[in-house]
Amino acid sequence: MNSKKYFKFLLVFGLAFICNAQSVQDSTQKSTDTGVSKYGDNFLNGHRFISNSSIKSPFIHTYLKTRLGIGKTSRLEIPVIVINGTELITLRGDLAYSTLNFEYQQAVKDWIAFSGKFDVIGRLGTDVQALLSQGVNLNIGFEFGWLLKLYRNDNMMLSGLLKLNNNSYTIIDFYGFAQGIIDSGTITPQNKIVKNTPATVAFAGLSYAYAINRMFGITASAAMGYGESAERFSEDEWISDYGVSADADLKPDYSIPLGFTLSYYGLARGKNGASIFGNPQNIFFQINYTGKNDIDLGLVFEYQWFTKESINQTINFTNIFLDIKYYF
Amino acid sequence: MADFSLTDDVVLSIQLRYLQKGTTISYDVGGYDLRDSLSATFGYFSIPVMVKIYSTNKRTFFSSGLDFGYLTNSALENLMGDSSRDIANLVKNFDLSVAVGFGVNIPVGTPIISLEVRYMQSLLNLSDISSIESGNVFPYRFKISGFQFFTSILFPI
Secondary structure (H helix, E strand, O other), X not given: OOHHHHHHHHHHHHHHHHHHHHHHHHHHHHHHHOOXXXXXXXXXXXXXXXXXXXXXXXXXXXXXXXXEEXXXXXXXXXXXXXXXXXXXXXXXXXXEEEEEEEEXXXXXXXXXXXXXXEEEEEEEEOOHHXXXXXXXXXXXXXXXXXXXXXXXXXXXXXXXEEEEEEEEEEEEOHHHHHHHHHHHOOOOOOXXXXXXEEEEEEEEEEEEEEEOOOOEEEEEEEEEEEEXXXXXXXXXXXXXXXXXXXXXXXXXXXXXXXXXXXXXXXXXXXXXXXXXXXXXXXXXXXXXXXXXXXXXEEEEEEEEEEEEHHHOEEEEEEEEEEEEEEEO | OEEEXXXXXXXXXXXXXXXXXXXXXXXXXXXXXXXXXXXEEEEEEEEXXXXXXXXXXXXXXXXXXXXXXXXXXXXXXXXXXXXXXXXXXHEOOEEEEEEEEEEEEEEOOOOEEEEEEEEEEEOOOOEOOOOXXXXXXXXXXXXXXXXXXXXXXXXXX
16 A cells, blocks of 8 residues: 555544544433433433343443342142151241342443352251251352343343353252162262252343333343253253343432332243252342432342242242342 | 454454363272362363453453363372372363453563463363263263463564
8 A cells, every 4th residue: 555545544544533433422421411421321211221130131331239138938838758658747847048149240341241140049948847858959150241232222222141150059858868778778879968060051142121211111131051950960951041121210200219120030941950940930029219320229029930840839939139239 | 372453452362272270089089088089180282262352441351262172181190099090081082161351461661461360161071971880980070160360471563
């Protein structure tokens, strides 16, 4: 390329860069006028989206989130435990549920963010019969992921997500251990009271948000994953998760710093994983404080149900969570 | 290691390396249970293909990518009995891992010192035995994961 052409190229490139920089500057100024001072905030068309911990938001921003929750079953019918032909009569009990979750997302550019998450979820019987029948299930896991902006306009945003999930399942099965001793007449290496299984699953999916108007919005996400089952000696299997959330923020039209969310979230495991943990379906109702743009503070009420194959029964949990999300 | 700029903020990094991975295993080697009685080591020739995305200040970056590894040697050592055996017939030759990392570039004149911490997780089951053989011989399912720390000097060309 000779010097004249090179100079022309620089001139054209320089003008294009200045124009682009100017348009970026205008966009930033416009977003400031709507009260958003940083790129990637969860606003569309004047509506602020209320986040749900189970349904991934498509917005590229930096935040730290934590969730703490507890719950219990209702109407649980625990089968009578029979050991060597003898019925075990004791206190029945319920299943208790607890969860602790931390997540940090860093917006690297305005089109891509990286996130890391740490989860602890526990389910255990609250009294003798429930504990013997259902044992203790503990899931400790962490997840790394990328969120990429695919499309955004004034009303909607679509992002793609990639994540790697690594869980360690610890199952304490008292009844199975006792039954194994009775069946074999001795304690064998294969018959363990505590079973620990690591499982890695990779997911790819989409997250979408649509602002109906300044008060109402919809968020949806779906992801498909493939990886190891929680049942150690089974083949890898497909897993999918999906959810939709409708939220209402009273602040723009009524100056009341409260928001409400009604959401549905489902998880579909493969046959082997589902035989241990079921395929939980969840309905959430959430009340959030929306008085400040840099914090999401919410109280979440959840109703969860799944079918436990071993007892041929649908188990229902009612849980309550405190969600705190702080934006940087 | 070679870095290729795809855009102003995105760099494709290809690295050739020999990597040794390993772990200690608690196993009943006879008589009584011992912790960390076995040591397994795996040598891989691998090619990580990473995408680095630089932040606005161009000093810090996030990286993510895939690591294609080929097993060159593997051994299981009995730490108590001081004996070792080759277990290449029990482990698959190929390993595909996903890696995520965070790094900092420090310019020192022309060259750049790069520091990076990276987490790697195998995606494939590395055990090459059936469920029937497992338990008494070797685990039916295992993967390798861990943290790595890199220090490198980059020369722009």
